[in-house]
Amino acid sequence: MGKWFPKLYDTLMGPFERRGFGAIRRQLIQKASGEVLEIGSGTGLNFPFYINAKKVTAIEPEPLMRQLSIQRAQQAQVHIELMSANAEKLPFPDNHFDTIVCTLVLCTIPDPIKALEEISRVCKPDGQLFIFEHVKIDHPFLGPLQDRLTPVWRRLCDGCHLNRPTLDLVKQSNFKVINEKRYYKDIFIVAEAIKAGL
Known part of the structure; x- marks a missing residue:
């Protein structure tokens, strides 16, 4: 990732956060409870909204993003531990977390299927998965447009797949x-999901 993207991330996201994303995050993140794992925590935009979690472990592989999130972690209402880790190989034991949170991150992970396998592995039986993501849409014009734009968009925006x-x-x-x-x-x-039984 180029250094420009982490440095400008909050500035670029600001208008979206003020016009709805912040409210969406708040409503979703406040439901997270128990031992929480946040995947790809970025600059910590979710951190202020954790009020019912016992503890949050936030993984972010990009060093500058992690650095930019420290102040929000320190100001959070719950203890947040920042770690460097990749979603496709989580350094946690099986059945460890009560809630796992992914917001605007599954679009960037190189192998989302492997990441979801790892997320399932470290999630407790009947544990929760909360996601807020953009997706491919079923639309005769916008869907193909997403396909055409993705190669360039991916290079500009840290691997994001539209x-x-x-x-x-x-x-x-x-x-x-x-x-x-x-x-x-x-x-x-x-979306809110529950880990299925084996």
Whole structure:
């Protein structure tokens, strides 16, 4: 990742956060409870909204993003431990976390299927997965446009895939989606899922 992207991330996200993303995050993150793992915590935009968690372990592989999140971690209402780790190889034991949070990150992970396998592994039986992501949409113009833009967008925005069918991948994984809501002409989704039984 180039250094420009982490440095400008909060500035670029600011208008979106003020016009709805912040409220979406708040509503979702406040539900996270127990031992929480946040995947790809970035600059810590979710940190102020953790109020019911016992502890949050936040992994972020990009050093500058982690550095930029320290102040938000220190100001959070719950203890947040920052770590460098990749979602495809989580350094945690099986069945460890009560809740796992992914917000605007599954689009960037090189192998989302492997990441979801790892997320399932470290999630407790009947544990929760909360996601807020953008997805490939079923639209005759916008869907193909996402496909055409993705190669350039991926290079500019830290590997972000505009056309990734993230919700479908979650539904095909070891999680059962129990609630989903769509925003902004179905481009963004919020979903709550529970780890399925073995």
